[in-house]
Amino acid sequence: MSRKPIPRRAVLQAGGAFIALPFLEAMLPLNVYAQSVAKPLRYACLFFPHGTTESADWDPSVVNGVLQLNASGMHSALQSYRSDISFLKHMFTDSWALHPGQVGTFLSAGSGPQQDKVQTRRTIDQLIADGLQDPARIHSLTMSSDDTSGGEGNVSGIYGSNISWTDASTPSTRRIRNSQIFDLLFPGGGSTTQPPPAPSAGPTLAQSRKSILDFAKDSIARTTAQIGAGDKQTLDQFLTSLREVEKKIQANPDPTTPTPSPTPAPSPSTLNPPAASCTNLASQGNCVDYSLDLDIKLDLMALAFQADRTRVATMLFDPEPGYRQMNFITGVRGLNHEISHWRTDPTNLRPMLQKITGFYVGKFARLLGRLKAMQETGGTVLDNSLILFGSSATDAHNHEGTNGAVILAGRAGGAVTQGAWRVPSGRTNISGLHLAMARKLGVNLASYAGNSSPFNIG
Amino acid sequence: MxxxxxxxxxxxxxxxxxxxxxxxxxxxxxxxxxxxxxxxxxxxxxxxxxxxxxxxxxxxxxxxxxxxxxxxxxxxxxxxxxxxxxxxxxxxxxxxxxxxxxxxxxxxxVGQCKGTRTADTTALFRMNKTEYVNTVADLFGSPASVADNFPPDNDGQKFANDAKELASISIDLAEQYLLTAEKVVSTVWTSNKALIMSCDPAQTNPSSCAGSIIDNWGLRILRRPLLATERTQLLAMVTTTTGVGAAEFEGGIQTVIEALLVSPDFLFRVVKSSAGNIRELDNYELATRLSYFLWSSTVDTELLNVAKAGTLKQTSVLRAQIARMLASPKAKRMTAGFASRWFGLKGLSQRAPDPAVYPTFTSSLKNAFEQETVQFWENLVSKDLSLKDILRADYTFVNAELAAHYGLSGVTGTQFRQVSLVNTPRRGIASQGSMLLLTSHGDDSSIVTRGKWVMQNLMCDPPPPPPPNVPVDPAAQVPGLNKRQKIEAHRNNPNCFSCHAKMDPIGFGLENFDGIGGYRLTYNGGPVDNAGQLPNGQPFNSAVQLVSYLDSSGIYNKCVAKNLTTYALGRVLDDQDDCNVEDIVKRGIDTNGGLSSTIEAIVTSDLFSKVKGN
Structure with a gap:
């Protein structure tokens, strides 16, 4: 089977919101990527900031065995996916009721935050990625909006800007620019990261890069001898990263004839123009239209799953505290964080916060729609996935960290039954949910965050 | 109550x-x-x-x-x-x-300082993306777009140069350092090859030509003379046999420049140190640290010459260099790195006051707010004025639109100019439109946010975040309460009392400024309730009185010194730095000198000039 791949720029310029599914499939070079493994399982987490109004507006019910969405209407976009999802109550993250913590503890199950210090743990998405890993695929994909957290009190904003962590002090690299995400997933489509043309004489590109990396490694050794032992680990990490870059280069030693770019390289002046339209920006960076930017990123996630380019992806819709102006939603006026403290003016702010939650639920539903329409061995891509959607607090005003707003979608290839409203008897550390998700995906962790009892997710 | x-x-x-x-x-x-x-x-x-x-x-x-x-x-x-x-x-x-x-x-x-450090604690400072962009721009004239593909830096602290948060280099970033070095070099070769090719291997001995290029660019890129081992390694990258073709020779030189740009000694500012021992920075290290402090970028030729002469620590030389650097256009980079982050100007872009309440508010007025603060700061830098002006200046910068908004007459056109605030209710940063807009809701001023902003930014005493699961206050929800009654009902909740008792009374004293920074005498048909209370318990009702208290109490002086020192050191300060900061206040701010005197006090302090290895 051979299809002509469609260039990235055509896709991104069209704008993810307007891509019909047949178009999505047409752009995949399926002969290269898709026919690899029967029934690959995938994991995703979508995090929305601050939380929502309160349980009375959020909690679903079950009538005659059928999940009924809350009458508030916040979840109306999920109406046709009720059999694909379950709601989970009382999920507890020890976020310290601080905004940065509410992000940083969601996938680390309550480790952190620390004052004046970065200390968390390798997050569950990374551990699941380790288990689902295949050298031919991208380990995991960490995406976020372009905003960052300014921290709170003496707690660094680094917690509030990252849900995925590779180790106790290092966030997984957030990917923001859609063009780069596309190039990572589907190399050869007019990359912005193409190597320069090989010099006409002198060292080849491969020779030159070997010299550069050798010099860097020798310099690390020399400089390490000039600093204290406690500072050495910083340079050790640089060395480790350089070795990975070296491996990557050696796998493709001398790309002197790079794949021809489908469109001419942009001039530097068109890179990320600050006030350009979304169409222009989407071709090179992230998109100033927030809603459209999220659509594009979630479409890229769906594409990556369908093409089996990666099996683990996370998306941080916005950091905490997040001061995005939400006026683009009809009926909403003001900054996200201010509206989230809705109890200061319930009459006006409660409906606004419900609309904001509805906006994020809509993005989640949109992804579910994409994945459900993608047929593959063993059902749809959604059937072969587990998608965690949520926030650390249901009541945003009170930073209700003992009761996260959490929805789980997908069947992990048939291992999970959906359409439920799962209510444990009291606060339940979210580590049990993480552990259960890992095991359902076939990643048999003995425990996570000190917890060896998986939460029953059906 | x-x-x-x-x-x-x-x-x-x-x-x-x-x-x-x-x-x-x-x-x-x-x-x-x-x-x-x-x-x-x-x-x-x-x-x-x-x-x-x-x-x-x-x-x-x-x-x-x-x-x-x-x-x-x-x-x-x-x-x-x-x-x-x-x-x-x-x-x-x-x-x-x-x-x-x-x-x-x-x-x-309380009131006595808490601890003294004899040296700083950081030995490795990785350049953040902005510093990298500035550095390759100053070295090669590279456009800012060369670093577009860098993954985002971790900059969760007050300033974006926190060494701890920047320390880690991911695989993606390492790869970008390599690809960007290649991009920088190929760009300079297309546009301005002569910048680097200062000799012709066909005219001079290829080996000495390569050697001179390597010595020159090694010094500039690594901000210190090359070690012999580095020089040997770099020289080996270039073909230097007699009669070597120009393209082959240049290909080797390109690799040399790229290698220097991926070196840890370029990407990190390294301060030589050994665990537990105190060492004074050498002249090159000090010049580098000074340059990234004031210019967010690398040293220039003059700083390198001073470092080579070994005279940078002489008071007269240091003073002259600080003055020269502050007068340079490159000092404007402190606006983004320091002032804008301190005041939180980034938040302005998301502010959109409710047009139903503020029909006259325009985006050009919002731009003018930002311009006012930026021009105010840049004027302070270029004229070497006292940091106290930020708190108490009786002047500011306005264009016609902003002047009208402030009720100042005689200003026309879109250009900003300095105007006097004598005989007006405005003084310093706390009554600039940018800060007043940032501390307001869409439809009104926020008493709590203003109090918090003053405590955080002018007193360095940020109130902690509210505790979790505070029950809803029925008392605050009673219809018909006025602004003060609502706030007091919330404050009387024992969970909230202690901090709001300090925040709210400060905010009340600024109530004559509305949600877009306009001055008002009436509120909801009655007089403005501007009865505030200073942290010392004294009543106040104007920005002028607040400024006077923060000034005479010394609270602001210590706070501004703390902020600038935090930025200079690239790390969060703690109690152990407390006496050092007080010393900087004494030597740099209490003397009524300009910004340069505070910078000199910081640069000559043990915190900046010495390191104790980890």
């Missing part, structure tokens, strides 16, 4: 607690002194028992505790932010206060 009732309540609680520390356990320190004695003393036995029960397992018995003399403020800070202390979250104010008393905390010592 009327203000007399509030004062009585304050006095009552003053018996139990000292110092605003958290949402649950706080009060202004000075109020407790009105009780006429040290209220902690009767609590010591209770505090000892509590300490042994709750604290000793981690911090040791009380006699040998590593937390001696911790204040209630510090203890509550720790409880509210450290996970490991989460189980102590429900200690009462009085209990925390008693533990502090048992640990030997003495309110009488």
């Amino acid at each position: 009327n203000s007399r009732g509030l004062k009585i309540l304050l006095l009552m609680i003053g018996w139990m607690v000292q110092g605003c520390g958290s949402g649950m356990h706080t009060l202004p320190t000075d109020l407790s002194s009105e009780t006429g004695g040290n209220p902690s003393i009767p609590l010591i036995p209770q505090g000892k028992a509590l300490y042994e029960a709750k604290c000793a397992s981690c911090h040791g018995g009380i006699a040998t505790s590593n937390k001696k003399e911790r204040s209630p403020h510090q203890i509550t800070q720790a409880i509210t932010t450290l996970s490991a202390m989460s189980h102590l979250r429900f200690l009462t104010n009085a209990e925390v206060n008693s533990i502090a008393a048992a640990l030997g905390f003495d309110a009488a010592k």
Whole structure:
């Protein structure tokens, strides 16, 4: 089977919101990527900031065995996916009721935050990625909006800007620019990261890069001898990263004839123009239209799953505290964080916060729609996935960290039954949910965050 | 509650607690002194028992505790932010206060500085993306777009140059460093090859030609002379046989430049050090540190020459260099790196006041707010004015639109110019439109946010975040309450009292400024309720009085010194830096000198000029 791949720029310029599914499939070079493994399982987490109004507006019910969405209407976009999802109550993250913590503890199950210090743990998405890993695929994909957290009190904003962590002090690299995400997933489509043309004489590109990396490694050794032992680990990490870059280069030693770019390289002046339209920006960076930017990123996630380019992806819709102006939603006026403290003016702010939650639920539903329409061995891509959607607090005003707003979608290839409203008897550390998700995906962790009892997710 | 009732309540609680520390356990320190004695003393036995029960397992018995003399403020800070202390979250104010008393905390010592460092603690500073872009622009004229593909830096601290948060280099970033080095070199080769190719291997000995290029660019890129081993390695990358073709020779030189740009000694500013030992920065290290402080970029030829001469630590030379650097256009990079982050100007872009309430507000007025603050700061830098001007200046910069908004006459056109604020209610940063808009809701000023902003930015005493799961206050929801009644109803909730008792009265004193920074005398048909209270308990009702208090109390001076030192050092300060900061205040701000005198005090302090290795 051979299809002509469609260039990235055509896709991104069209704008993810307007891509019909047949178009999505047409752009995949399926002969290269898709026919690899029967029934690959995938994991995703979508995090929305601050939380929502309160349980009375959020909690679903079950009538005659059928999940009924809350009458508030916040979840109306999920109406046709009720059999694909379950709601989970009382999920507890020890976020310290601080905004940065509410992000940083969601996938680390309550480790952190620390004052004046970065200390968390390798997050569950990374551990699941380790288990689902295949050298031919991208380990995991960490995406976020372009905003960052300014921290709170003496707690660094680094917690509030990252849900995925590779180790106790290092966030997984957030990917923001859609063009780069596309190039990572589907190399050869007019990359912005193409190597320069090989010099006409002198060292080849491969020779030159070997010299550069050798010099860097020798310099690390020399400089390490000039600093204290406690500072050495910083340079050790640089060395480790350089070795990975070296491996990557050696796998493709001398790309002197790079794949021809489908469109001419942009001039530097068109890179990320600050006030350009979304169409222009989407071709090179992230998109100033927030809603459209999220659509594009979630479409890229769906594409990556369908093409089996990666099996683990996370998306941080916005950091905490997040001061995005939400006026683009009809009926909403003001900054996200201010509206989230809705109890200061319930009459006006409660409906606004419900609309904001509805906006994020809509993005989640949109992804579910994409994945459900993608047929593959063993059902749809959604059937072969587990998608965690949520926030650390249901009541945003009170930073209700003992009761996260959490929805789980997908069947992990048939291992999970959906359409439920799962209510444990009291606060339940979210580590049990993480552990259960890992095991359902076939990643048999003995425990996570000190917890060896998986939460029953059906 | 009327203000007399509030004062009585304050006095009552003053018996139990000292110092605003958290949402649950706080009060202004000075109020407790009105009780006429040290209220902690009767609590010591209770505090000892509590300490042994709750604290000793981690911090040791009380006699040998590593937390001696911790204040209630510090203890509550720790409880509210450290996970490991989460189980102590429900200690009462009085209990925390008693533990502090048992640990030997003495309110009488408050005001004395807490600790001194003999050297800084950081040896490796990775350039952030902005510093990288500035650096390759200054070295090669590269456009900012060369670093577009860099993954985002971790910049969760007050300033974006925190060395700890920047330390890690991911695989993606390492790859970008390599690809970007290649991009920088190929761009300079297309546009300005002669910048690097300062000799012709066909005309001179290829080996000495390569050597001179390597020495020159090695020095400029690594900000120090090359080591012999580095030089040998770099030279080996170039074909230097007699008669070598130009393209082959240049290909090798390109590799050399790229190698220098991927070197850890370029990407990190390295301060040579060994664990536990104090070492004074050498001239090259000091020049580099100074350059990234004032220019967010690499050293220029003159700084390298001074470093080579070894004279940078001479007072007259250092002074001349600081003055030269502040006068350079490159000093404008401090606007984004320091001033804009300090004041939080980034937040302006998302502000959109409600047009139903503020029909005259325009985006051009919002731009003017930002321009006012930027021009005010850049004027202070270029004219070397005192940092006190930020607090108390009786002048600002306006165009016609902003002048009209402020009720100032005689300004026309879109150009900004300096105007006097004498005989107006405005003084300094706290009454600029940018700050007033940032501390407002869409439809009105925010008393709480303004109080918090002043405490955080001008007093360096940020109130902690609110405690979790505060029950909704029915008292605050009663219809028909006015602004003060609503705020007092919330404040009287014991969970909220301690910090709001300090924040809210400051915010009230700024109530004559509306939600878009306009001046108002009436509110909802009546006079503006602007009855505020300073942290020392004195009433006030204007920005002028607030400024006067923050100025004469010395609170602002210490705060601004702390902010600038934090930025200069690229790390969060702690109690151990406290006396050093006070020394910087004495030498740099109390002398009434300009910005340069504070910078000189920082640069010559042990914090900046020495390092103790880790």
